Amino acid sequence: xxxxxxxxxxxxxxxxxxxxxxxxxxVDLTNVKMSMNPxxxxxxxxxxxxxxxxxVDEVVAVSLGPQQVQETLRTALAMGADRAIHVxxxxxxxxxxxxxxxxALARREQPLLCLxxxxxxxxDNNQTGQMLAGLLSWPQATFASKVELDKAAGxxxxxxxxxxxxxxLSCQLPAxxxxxxxxxxxxxxxxxxxxxxxxxxxxxxTPQELGVDVTQQLVTLQVEEPAQRKGGVVLGSVAQLVExxxxxxxxx
Amino acid sequence: MxxxxxxxxxxxxxxxxxxxxxxxxxxxxxxxxxxxxxxxxQGGNTGLVGGSxxxxxxxxxxxxxxxxILSFDEVSGxxxxxxxxxxxxxxxxxxxxxYIMPLDLGAKGSCHIGGNLSTNAGGLRLLRYGSLHGxxxxxxxxxxxxxxxxxxxxxxxxxxxxxLKQLFIGSEGTLGVITAVAxxxxxxxxxxxxxxxxxxxxxxxxQVLRHAKxxxxxxxxxxxxxxxxxxAMATQYLPGVSNPLAQAGPDAAQQQQQGGGGEQGGPFxxxxxxxxxHAGHDxxxxxxxxxxVMADGSVADGTLAESQAQAAAIWRVREGITESLVRRxxxxxxxxxxxxxKMYELVQLVRQQVAxxxxxxxxxxxxxxxxxxxxxxxxxxxxxxxxxxxxxxFVYEWxxxxxxxxxxxxxxxxxxxPVLGYSKSSEAVNLMQRLKVLMDPHQxxxxxxxxxxVEHMGRVEMYDDR
Numbered sequence: 001x002x003x004x005x006x007x008x009x010x011x012x013x014x015x016x017x018x019x020x021x022x023x024x025x026x027v028d029l030t031n032v033k034m035s036m037n038p039x040x041x042x043x044x045x046x047x048x049x050x051x052x053x054x055x056v057d058e059v060v061a062v063s064l065g066p067q068q069v070q071e072t073l074r075t076a077l078a079m080g081a082d083r084a085i086h087v088x089x090x091x092x093x094x095x096x097x098x099x100x101x102x103x104a105l106a107r108r109e110q111p112l113l114c115l116x117x118x119x120x121x122x123x124d125n126n127q128t129g130q131m132l133a134g135l136l137s138w139p140q141a142t143f144a145s146k147v148e149l150d151k152a153a154g155x156x157x158x159x160x161x162x163x164x165x166x167x168x169l170s171c172q173l174p175a176x177x178x179x180x181x182x183x184x185x186x187x188x189x190x191x192x193x194x195x196x197x198x199x200x201x202x203x204x205x206t207p208q209e210l211g212v213d214v215t216q217q218l219v220t221l222q223v224e225e226p227a228q229r230k231g232g233v234v235l236g237s238v239a240q241l242v243e244x245x246x247x248x249x250x251x252x
Numbered sequence: 253m254x255x256x257x258x259x260x261x262x263x264x265x266x267x268x269x270x271x272x273x274x275x276x277x278x279x280x281x282x283x284x285x286x287x288x289x290x291x292x293x294q295g296g297n298t299g300l301v302g303g304s305x306x307x308x309x310x311x312x313x314x315x316x317x318x319x320x321i322l323s324f325d326e327v328s329g330x331x332x333x334x335x336x337x338x339x340x341x342x343x344x345x346x347x348x349x350x351y352i353m354p355l356d357l358g359a360k361g362s363c364h365i366g367g368n369l370s371t372n373a374g375g376l377r378l379l380r381y382g383s384l385h386g387x388x389x390x391x392x393x394x395x396x397x398x399x400x401x402x403x404x405x406x407x408x409x410x411x412x413x414x415x416l417k418q419l420f421i422g423s424e425g426t427l428g429v430i431t432a433v434a435x436x437x438x439x440x441x442x443x444x445x446x447x448x449x450x451x452x453x454x455x456x457x458x459q460v461l462r463h464a465k466x467x468x469x470x471x472x473x474x475x476x477x478x479x480x481x482x483x484a485m486a487t488q489y490l491p492g493v494s495n496p497l498a499q500a501g502p503d504a505a506q507q508q509q510q511g512g513g514g515e516q517g518g519p520f521x522x523x524x525x526x527x528x529x530h531a532g533h534d535x536x537x538x539x540x541x542x543x544x545v546m547a548d549g550s551v552a553d554g555t556l557a558e559s560q561a562q563a564a565a566i567w568r569v570r571e572g573i574t575e576s577l578v579r580r581x582x583x584x585x586x587x588x589x590x591x592x593x594k595m596y597e598l599v600q601l602v603r604q605q606v607a608x609x610x611x612x613x614x615x616x617x618x619x620x621x622x623x624x625x626x627x628x629x630x631x632x633x634x635x636x637x638x639x640x641x642x643x644x645x646f647v648y649e650w651x652x653x654x655x656x657x658x659x660x661x662x663x664x665x666x667x668x669x670p671v672l673g674y675s676k677s678s679e680a681v682n683l684m685q686r687l688k689v690l691m692d693p694h695q696x697x698x699x700x701x702x703x704x705x706v707e708h709m710g711r712v713e714m715y716d717d718r
Contacts, residue, residue, distance in 0.1 A: 015559070015564070033560060188497070188555035188558075188562060191546060191551065191553060195546070
């Protein structure tokens, strides 16, 4: 039975307005709408399409964190994932800790593929997929905009979005792939599936059971809003522009 | 300024004015009154009954320069602003302070709050927050002779004499020009849930509405419906808009066969929205509601928005129907109130009436929770007398037979002035005429609109004009 392991993260809704806590220790999460990270949604959708095209047999969704992440797992199940795993911890998780936990899970589940979003919209780290591949010594294809699996050959052809354009890689399976925006358009979870999802199982594990130390290695010193954008000024002449560049912007 | 949003009504004014203060409006009206010059007050010009553009050469009094927000009380939630503020701008302003406007409509990006009041706009949230007659606390208006009437209080309760501000709400700029508004905003809900449902028949739609009112009760904030043809318009003529329930996959072909021209005209789609202060509580109620409607078969399929992006995409389908029809060509719009169980019968009758005309399509959608049907007939080849005669007065007569309203929320404007009698008795119209003459003796404000001309009604008693 070939599996694809999809990691999903619960983050502040992409459209929600973000506020900083008055003590600047972090973002204010009270009463803010939370949703599945958009790149993770794309990863789930890709996994489902791989199952529908019979490239894999089972889609397993996994999320890591406190009890509330089960909401996100329910969404993945409602979209069509077969089962879910909740790695339960109250600890704030950094990308390296997440990668270590996912690596431990991958060694247990032995999936053909690990699908992750390229980054989470809260941390914007873009590190977890890469570190996971490193820990497992698996090939990695990041920022995927197209994925084609060749079961018989045991390889995947992945088109990646890079600064210069598109790059196509071929890699042996098992591999780690991270998704970019244009890979697919995620489906809506339909009501019958939402109802069915309630009955699907969410297995619970802890970092200790997976043998991973998730102690934080980074300390956040301060979180603050970006500097307010100053209004522009309409100038009357080139001479005025030169004067402003010289006197105010001090660039000439 | 001379042409309306749909391109259906066009005047030939050669003068437009953009006052930036109440004082200027007062001076303009006093002068026009003296010189007997007719004016059309104009807001965002998004009206759907030709009420905001000149018929002949009336001076256009455009309010867009009066767009200042005057104050917002974060404890009481009362917003005071000039009449030319765009609804979406106001929504953004109060949203940042933890509130929402008590009305929401598809034209929010362009319409003015003054225009909303003048037309007593309904919209998508009337079910929950009521009409403007209730949520507006104060109005500042200028009478046709230039007198400034300051009724701008921020009080929830004020029973001191006749409630004059109500005269300006819904009178479509015929009794005075609104220059400022005090409006009660509602607290921003902590939890907004949105369900998009597919129902096999209109009878099922009514079942769902009943369930929604019972199971969702106090958190219910919107119930909308659209028929299959409306969905087809939205997905065909709006870029980037697709049916949330059309899955690409092995089920799609089967779905295509089941849908489209089902024997009961299905599928019908519904948007059900809840707003509340507690997400857990609201989700629990919603689950109960969804289980009930799926169990009794009134809902065939549906989805729950999992993110604000999905919610916005679902609303875009419903809110975009009007725009999609305008893109397709000419539109005959009918905005009617009637008993809910009769609503779709009219759509089907009209569809039969126009079946022989190539390319002409009748679509039905609207605020089914408020008993308000939007019946639209789309004609890509343009407006035509033949089509108009097939539709009118048939639609108005049929609606009158159900004791319904020939204009639920769009107002009368120019379009429906001749047919006001289908929904109001001659005694009522007579009194309206007398009020109009009392307040605007020289008939300078928005002439030809709202009230039928004298020749359409019986004797009208006029007071001495001085």
